[in-house]
Every structure is written in C-alpha cells, then in structure tokens.
Amino acid sequence: MDNPEGRRAQREQRRGPVTRRHGQMQQGTTDQHLLDTRGTADWVHEDPFRVMRIQSEFVEGFGALAELPPAISVFGSARTPRNSPEYEAGVAIGRGLVEAGFAVITGGGPGAMEAANKGATEAGGVSVGLGIELPFEQGLNPYVNLGVDFRYFFVRKTMFVKYASGFVVLPGGLGTLDELFEALTLVQTKKVTRFPIVLFGTEYWQGLVDWLRGTLIAQGKAGPHDLQLFHITDDVDEAIGLVTKEAGA
Template sequence: MTQENHPAEKLRGPVVLRREHRNEATTTDQRLLDSRGPSDWVHTDPWRVLRIQAEFVEGFGMLAEMPRAATVFGSARTPVGSPEYETGRELGARLAGAGFAVITGGGPGAMEAANRGCSEAGGLSVGLGIELPFEQGLNPWVDQGINFRYFFTRKTMFVKYSQAFICLPGGFGTLDELFEALVLVQTKKVTKFPVVLLGKDYWGGLYDWVAKTMVSEGKISKKDLDLLHLTDDIDDAVDVVHEAYHAWEEAH
C-alpha cells in the first residue's frame, strides 16, 4: 500500500483507529470531563483491571511489614465452643507464643477461632476477607483486616506473606487453598512451605487416598507425600512451622 492510498486514521492514546472505526466525534479527555452518561463503563474489563491492581496495591501495602506468619484455614461453619473451635483457638495461641502472626480468611468458625486465640495471646491477628453473595464480614478478633473482591488476589496474599499453611477441618474453600498450596510447593513456585493437616479423623481419609491411589497410579511421586504433614498434635503442627521457617532463614 502506497502513502497516497494509506487509510486515514485516528489515534486514541496508543490505539490506532482506521476506516469506519475512526468515526468518533469526541476525545478521551472530553468524555472524561464533559460526560455524565451511563455508568456501564465501571463494569468493563479495562476497569476491572484497575480494581485488581488496586487490590494488589492495598494488600501489599497492608502486609508488607508483616512479621513471620502462618495461615490457618478451616470451615466457617465450625460452631463456637465445639472441640474443633477450641483446637483452632489453642492453635492460634500457640502460634502467637512461637512468634508467628496468624492469617485467616477472616470469617467465622474455625477462622474466628484461630484469630481469637492469637489475639488473646497478644499476637498479630490478620483477616483477609472475600466478597461473597451472602454477608459474612470479618470476625471481631481480627486486628488487621482487608476485604477482597477477587479470590486470586487474596490467594496471592496468603502465599506471599505466610511461611506455612495449617488446615483445620473445612469444606471446599479449605480444599481449594490446600491443593493450591501443594501445587505451588510441588512446582517450586514457593519453597520451604509446609502444609499441615490438623485432625487425623477428618483428614486421614484424604491423606490415605493421596498415598494409596495417587501415588500407586503414578499421578504423583512418592516424595510428594512429604509435602503434607498429618497430625493431631498442636505442638507438632507448630514445631513443623517453626522448623521450616528456620530452614528457610538459613537458606536465605
């Protein structure tokens, strides 16, 4: 195509518009300053990108000076005062006593229990909430909290600012975080990152299936089992976190 018959074009920032696509009478500045039209634009993908960016900035800003921390997952449906709740509460206290902040999803149930135990023991209790169709909100034992719109942003914060995951009995959300962590460790996206299953009666069946079915059929290697630590002992769980953190310190 020669210069003479080169199509006319219009520039919209870095975007080049040609032919019928350039028939836009206004400029971006004019639309920004002079328009009070429909608000559909706040639901477009480019605007979502900015919201996602803002979530990362807010999360990094709040957690950047976080001390060493362990994330505790577990069911939002765990009743207050139940044995599982009291286990979470004691776990939070033991982690605080060992010098770890406790991060949870900020909700009720097992999450509240871990936040509560940590806060009562004088530790830093952190909640990373998520926008859900049903109202949940951050539990009252969260000292520092932030609510996210997007699960993937929130997951990044869990992994980036934790030295370990401890899973109390939980549902799909807990399983999602558990296997996401295992994939990241298995593929060496994160290192020296223990994943503890606390509660043999609850987690034993899953652990056996991983060991007997996944390993025997070659879907994972036998050494991948070392990525999981199954225990009933809170002190054992905290020791695993402590040892992994010191190994990470020595490596760095």
C-alpha cells in the same frame, strides 16, 4: 435457633471496601461478573477498568501486609461450632503461633478462622483476616485486628501465600481444600520453598491421604515423595513446632 449473625449476613453485602445493606444490595459478586461468559459484550469495554480494580486490590493488599512479622496462614471451616474440640484447637493453635513469634492470617470469617484469630488476639499478637466478597457475606470476625476485604479470590489467595511462611489446615470444606491444594502445587512445583503444610486432625484428613496414596499415586498421577509435602497430626504443640521450625522461626 435464632442466628443474629445469619440475619445480619442476609442484610449486608461487602464489595471490596464498600458495604451495601438493605435496598442497596446488588445481585452477584465481582468475581462472578468477571468470570461469566453468558453476559453481553459489554465486557469488551469494561475489562480495562477491571484490570485497574484488580491492580488496586494488589496494591492495597501489599500495602496493608508488607510490614507483617513472619506469619502462618490458618485455614478451616467457617461452619466449625464454637463449642467444638476443633474450635478449641484453633484457639490453641492461634495462641501458640503468636507465642512462637508469628502473626496469624486467616480468611477472617467465623468458625475455625475465628478460633485462630481469637487465640492470636488473646495472646497479644497480630491477628489478620483476609475477607472475600460473597453473596451472603458475614464480615470479618471480631478477633481480627488487621483486616483486608477483597473482591477477587485470586488476589486474596496470593496474599495468603506471599505473606505466610507456612499453612496449618484444620478440618474444612471446599474453600479449605482449594487453599490446601494450591499450596501443595506451589511447593511441588518449587514456586515456593521452605513452606511447611500441616494438616490438623488425623481422623478428618486420613481418608484424603489414603486416596492420594491408593489412587492418585498408585495410578502414577503423582509420586510417593509428594506425600512428604505435608505433615498430619492431632497434637497442637506438634503442629506449631512443625510449621514454625520448617518456616525458619
């Protein structure tokens, strides 16, 4: 099946605020160059300038998001089909969060992220997308009304937590798991407080919860109380109620 968005992604590359297309596209990403240890020793001379670029990303992100109303970050797969129940749930969650008085923050991409942004926009709320430079970047979805593109994952992850009062996590892949466990770690270590985390989709998440209980906790790598760091539900209204009540709405 023809995929115009996929074709566009292959012809377009975003590097922070810069968009490159066709013959102007470059190999690799900024994160990759920063973390690559196999390159030349040029990094000795380049890293001070990278620090300035990293600083500028923090400044731009803080400046764009500092006046947000209370917000909830919603995570989920970029591969969630638009005609799926998961997508519909994402739209309902985005709408419900706005109706509860919150802005909605996502990664700004397609799938579940687009769904939450769509619900937020249709409800007349603030719909935030925090994009990231990737080898095949699809750009921000059309339902984002406040967007910021980042080069570095760690800067972007700071924004997700700093400007959100909680997380709703829809079924997703490695990126979703990364954000989930980052948040769980911050709550467990009390780096953040009053930060509810709601997993939406019992069937999807139950295997992970069973592994946490039956392996991680059973072997003493975590405590039974760590299972209280998050809630799991299949009900949209319950998810919204849990995340907004504990966030202090």
